[in-house]
Amino acid sequence: MRGISRSGVLVALVAASAIAIVVTGQEPDPLSVTAVKDGLYYINGVGGNVGVRVTDAGVVLVDDKFPRNVDAIRARVAEVTNQPIRYVINTHHHGDHAGGNVGFIDTADVIAHENARKNMIRNEQEAPPRIVYTDQTAVHLGGVEVRAHHLGRGHTNGDSVVYFPDLRTVHGGDLLHGTAPFIDYANGGSSQEWLGVLDGILALDFDTAIPGHGGLMTRADVEAFRDQFVAVRTRMRELIDGGLAKEDAPARIVTPELSWTTAENGLFMRRSIPGFYDEIAAEGQ
Numbered sequence: 527m528r529g530i531s532r533s534g535v536l537v538a539l540v541a542a543s544a545i546a547i548v549v550t551g552q553e554p555d556p557l558s559v560t561a562v563k564d565g566l567y568y569i570n571g572v573g574g575n576v577g578v579r580v581t582d583a584g585v586v587l588v589d590d591k592f593p594r595n596v597d598a599i600r601a602r603v604a605e606v607t608n609q610p611i612r613y614v615i616n617t618h619h620h621g622d623h624a625g626g627n628v629g630f631i632d633t634a635d636v637i638a639h640e641n642a643r644k645n646m647i648r649n650e651q652e653a654p655p656r657i658v659y660t661d662q663t664a665v666h667l668g669g670v671e672v673r674a675h676h677l678g679r680g681h682t683n684g685d686s687v688v689y690f691p692d693l694r695t696v697h698g699g700d701l702l703h704g705t706a707p708f709i710d711y712a713n714g715g716s717s718q719e720w721l722g723v724l725d726g727i728l729a730l731d732f733d734t735a736i737p738g739h740g741g742l743m744t745r746a747d748v749e750a751f752r753d754q755f756v757a758v759r760t761r762m763r764e765l766i767d768g769g770l771a772k773e774d775a776p777a778r779i780v781t782p783e784l785s786w787t788t789a790e791n792g793l794f795m796r797r798s799i800p801g802f803y804d805e806i807a808a809e810g811q
């Protein structure tokens with residue numbers, strides 16, 4: 527009903543029975559806000575999932591999508607609280623997660639791992655975070671703790687896992703993905719270290735995870751994600767040991783039992799190859 531109350535005109539024609547005809551003057555906003563736990567929401571739709579932690583002293587956002595999404599993010603947050611957005615934690619530098627910084631950095635403290643800031647500067651992105659950390663940091667706001675952990679290289683070399691300890695929930699950024707992972711080798715990604723990162727996430731006490739893209743995950747979903755990571759690495763190892771040529775890797779990696787290799791007709795996984803091939807080949811030397 528959001529689009530109706532926001533911008534639509536509700537015309538009720540009363541006939542034998544009441545018939546409501548909704549007239550809207552614009553396309554509905556594609557972003558929606560969904561409750562995760564008491565005081566925690568996420569905004570899905572285009573771009574990375576945004577975590578929204580509401581406290582009595584303000585809001586902590588996790589990621590902020592693209593610049594064009596800033597107004598809609600503010601509107602979705604305003605649907606669940608009157609509190610101002612005080613902090614933004616970027617899970618990593620990619621523009622669909624940190625692009626909205628341009629709209630928040632003048633009114634909120636933006637925080638990220640130091641490598642995420644370096645990546646943003648090297649990639650000439652706007653509004654890099656003013657506050658960085660190395661291993662772990664936390665925001666304490668309104669009696670609530672929001673922790674950021676850097677657990678090693680994975681999706682990039684500057685990933686943060688954001689942990690809400692009182693709610694037993696994590697926001698994994700693109701370290702967790704509803705379709706398949708993308709290993710960004712150009713920005714320090716590593717499949718091998720990613721496994722250790724997933725072990726680090728699983729060492730946290732959580733039952734719910736917000737992935738970078740896709741719907742909410744359970745702890746079992748995260749375990750399955752880790753298991754498929756092991757299986758995909760093993761598959762590549764076996765292919766390389768069998769003499770696989772690099773140019774054949776995108777086709778040969780496809781395995782019906784491994785959903786990542788078939789997602790989007792294999793195109794999704796293909797983005798990580800040939801870097802993935804090179805990484806596994808180098809491990810065997």
Ligand SMILES: [Zn+2]
Nearest residue numbers: 618620681700
């Ligand atoms: Zn990403």
